[in-house]
Amino acid sequence: MKLIKMLVTAFTLTAMHGAVWAAGPDLGQAAKQPTNWVAIAMFAVFVILTLFITKWAANRTKSAADFYTAGGGITGFQNGLAIAGDYMSAASFLGISAAVYLNGYDGLIYSVGFLVGWPVITFLMAERLRNLGRYTFADVAAYRFQQKPIRIFAASGTLAVVVFYLIAQMVGAGQLIKLLFGLEYWIAVAIVGTLMLIYVLFGGMTATTWVQIIKACLLLAGASFMAFMVLAQFNFSPEALFAKAIEVKTSLAMHDPKLIVDAAAKGVSPEALAATKGVSIMGPGNFVKDPISAISFGMALMFGTAGLPHILMRFFTVPSAKEARKSVFWATTWIGYFYILTFIIGFGAIVLVSTNPDFKTAAGQLLGGDNMAAVHLAKAVGGNVFLGFISAVAFATILAVVSGLTLSGASAVSHDLYSTVFKAGKASSADELRVSRMTTIVLGFVAVVLGIVFEKQNVAFMVSLAFAIAASANFPVLFMSVLWKNCTTRGATIGGFIGLVSALGLTVISKSVWVDVLHNKAAIFPYTSPALFSMIAGFVGIWLFSVLDKSPRAAIDRAGYEAQRVRSETGIGAEGSSGH
Template identity: 70%
Template sequence: MKNRFSTRSIIHFVFAALAFLAAGAAHAAGDVGETAKQATNWTAIIMFMMFVLATLGITKWAAKRTRSASDFYTAGGGITGFQNGLAIAGDYMSAAAFLGVSAAVMSSGYDGLIYSTGFLVGWPIMTFLLAERLRNLGRFTFADVAGYRFRQGPFRAFAASSTLVVVAFYLIAQMVGAGQLIKLLFGLDYWIAVVLVGTLMMVYVFFGGMAATTWVQIIKAVMLLAGVSFMAFMIMLKYGFNPEALFADAVRVRTDIASRLPGATPESAQKAGLAIMGPGGFIKDPVSAISFGMALMFGTMGLPHVLMRFFTVPNAKEARKSVLWATTWVAYFFILIFIIGFGAITLVLTNPEMANTETGMIHGGAGASNMAAVLVAKSVGGNMFYGFISAVAFATILAVVAGLTLSGATAVSHDLYATVFKGGKARVADELRVTRITTGVLGVIAVLLGISFEGQNVAFMVALAFAIAASANFPVLLLSVIWRGCTTRGAVAGGFLGLISSVALTVVSPSVWENVLGNPPGSALFPYSSPALFSMSLGFIGVWLFSVLDGSARAREEHQAFEAQQVRSETGLGAAGATAH
């Protein structure tokens, strides 16, 4: 399939964007304003530009190989289990994981572990419950799996709606991280950084599809794992590889900062310092802790851009291998992120060039705490390593946003346009054109939301996306593949119930109602930080109740079709035909 846009035009566009960034950096170098933007680091900028050009080369290569819908959506199913495991880990090691979790550990200490454990423990469940079934039943999207025996029109409408909502919330975190990173590197205003990054990142999906996204993820995952390994090694080297010494120094720093606050006493300062070694700093009650943990654990199995990854491998064996490798890399990564978060307390918060040592706040205004890991890199490795980690952090955001945008665009083009509106008879060229139009729309939405949520911790924003995925997608996906009694009516009604309740409770929770919308403290209508405990329960109850109450002839046909679905999901018989398009 010929691309309407020439490679030369893409290169011209990217060079123009890079030139604009460089010009902005040169201007900002002589004008560091009240937001305390960092001095321009030309080493970091050069490495950043080198990475952009390298990924542009990958996109050019992928565009030449993209000749069909299968090539665009799933890289033709030709990715190995090991490669896909790295790509899945790359999807998971997003701005939220690298920037947000390290910032959460720096701010809340022990409570930051809830992100690490919550993000990780969903993978064993994925391995045993869903990985093989996903590969055997699916083609391009999770709706292919969950809607295998259901009426396509209403079910695809739900699947596309939930996918777009999850993608939108997930994109917020990536855009906030991208904006803060480019602001730090180039000294640009935050909103300009978000707009430029959003525009640049759309190019990769627009032209390269899943092949480009996958290889950018793999390269990024390798570089990020190498980078965090070096950072954690250097931090532990400083403390003689004694974790107790690191934690004790972090408590000392937090105690010193607390002692300088107005009205502080030695007892209150000591209590504040020790607080980072116990729970309660971020999650303050058992209900919030359970709900938050459920969102992170079960949301993993409802993330559309992660579920799409299982369709890029040739068979179920490679799908299981993908999860095994992904779990290994993600577990290793989060152990190191915990060390880096405590290292940020001792290395960054005590450095007057990086933070206000009186208040313990990183220079740069709202959202600057998300840059803790990048500043740790500068502390342990100097400007060269700082440039490398900055480029890797941008690669992290670029690759994850590409995967997110691709999954959202696929939901519109494949689930709605090709399957529902065209009855499965859409031309490949038309379907891909709809994908690219949707990519542009999602890019604009991501930029607008990224600007609106500037001051939020990016890990927490991703946790909200996980809560929605756990409430809407996971109940439908799980029950549709393991329960004979699940029907179209139950899946659609329960899915929408979980989706609407999770979004509504998120909006009226303190994190959005007060922190984003600016309403007075204590005015939030929903008191907990995550809605998953309530909205996921509603989703499961809705799927079960409306399925049980469905006595239609269509429902009986769907019950009978369960045997054929189960045979294919367990054995893979017929799966090869689904990927031969």
């Protein structure tokens, strides 16, 4: 209890000096709203329930295996729900709905990109991950390679993804709660940081899994109700909903002061231009305008999914490869269903939110920014009680994702670096667990501090950068180490670092950072996502340096492929597997 009190005090004192940013697309500077007591009450119920789960889980968390992977005792169905809970972040719920609200059809690039990564995981990764790994994806990548260099790379890639993703979620928490609950910003950050540390420190993967399962059920139930209430107003006809959305967008375009000027410049009537803008929400071209950016962005979302360390880590929580396949099936089912709902929610917001002056500022902007479209829709279809429920779910969403991210970052430091690199595999389970808990505290503190530093910046690139790094560094190494016989330690390590550094470098010189953050006049790198270039660089680097590698170690790496392939495809020798 003394530790918890110290953590609360530290977070409170630190967070009092500032505030935080956005999960997914930028949430903007949310204005503080009147205190939403319904939302606070519902969130309190969620917190109390999950703290009881943490207490129960703490009694079961005795070893490093319990802490990292819940002892491998999670079923495929439970793990599928937990993966969905881990994956359906605030960026998904609020960001995709907002993208559809603003751009219509084009907003689906997020849904499609996030979803199509799952077949890659299903057919190429899930079973092999479970059969080859123990705690982290580095266990898989390093199976037949020299441990030290590949573990250092894997830990670097994991921490890069985790930090960018973690900061975005923490900042999102501050902005969301400032808007939704009426709490002071620093209080929201302190609550999220403290609760996350309690879940992870004391309950480990068992508590984190059940927090994610509960949150997934709440989010799916809330989104289903919203979509049902929207469609109910149109006799459950999506066509009628889309037709009304076109009508609303056309009407809003007619009231745009710039319309007459634009119409004159194009030589068309204002009415015709307004009608064109209304219909445009049902076609592509509103969001990502050039083909290279569209391909690169899509690649980051698709292949980044297969390289996210906190998602890959979940495959080690099930007892067998068969349960790993079940996990992916159920996760894909729930995530796919959820993304269909976000499309309906986005179009519902066009119809019910954009036409309601109660949800807008005096300047005509949406209260709290466009990312609040789904939240305002909750009030439009379910009143203050449902608004309170969705507000609490949004907070729970961030808590669940942050817990999973922190656990994967802690495992990278304690298992990959401390146990394997520094202690050469001779660290005891107790020592590894102690280092992991210390890392958890440091990660939580760093997340809050960096969130404060980036308070007023547009950090929409953070989540997409996390996906781009995962696609450019983690995925190529994982893919080539498991499926290419001639891959070597030197090739995987150098190629992986090439992907990691190029993804970071190209993002820095892109508009997101070079212009929006560093305030230069023009971006050096002209595209919105680096993945097309950095991912190819990673794959080419792995191939080139593996082919050129004539060292004695390279011969050992190549000779070990057959044994790795047998185990990855049959499970013979895998922990908890009977070889099926």
